[in-house]
Amino acid sequence: MGRIYETRLDRADDALLCFDEVLLEFPEDEAALDAKDRIYTETERWDDLLDVVREKAARADGDAARIATLKRICSIHEEHRGDPDAAIDQYNEILTIDANNEDALDALRRLYAAVGDTPALAEILRRLIDKTSVDDAQDEWISLQLELAGTLAGELASYREAVTTIE
Secondary structure (H helix, E strand, O other): OHHHHHHHOOOHHHHHHHHHHHHHHOOOOHHHHHHHHHHHHHOOOHHHHHHHHHHHHHHOOOHHHHHHHHHHHHHHHHHHOOOHHHHHHHHHHHHHHOOOOHHHHHHHHHHHHHHOOHHHHHHHHHHHHHHOOOOOOHHHHHHHHHHHHHHHHOOHHHHHHHHHHHO
């Protein structure tokens, strides 16, 4: 019935009520959860969509699936809700699952720079430097070192550390 409301009658709210009833009766019904996901995405109801995607993250089978779902939550926070702090929290959650997740580290690098969290940005840059091999990616390693030095130099108290980083 929910699909009929959704696709033929264009009554999203009635469809959502039907899918909610299905989930009350059958909490593990993935099709109903996917339908709610689709409707909330199409209607741009981001807060409601976050609830659904969080539920999907909780149900995810394995770290890779959970990380993929958490990345989607990050995207919703960042792109649709304009909430970089919430996105940062979720990217950090990804790092608790996979401490070297490149997407999360790169996103945190960008977000910490955007929100002006210099200590957190410096920590992420250090992590990226630690995982980057000088032998395999010398240009990237040097670039990261220079970015860290510039970040630290931006804070007068860390000027000595910035100079040491460049040396």
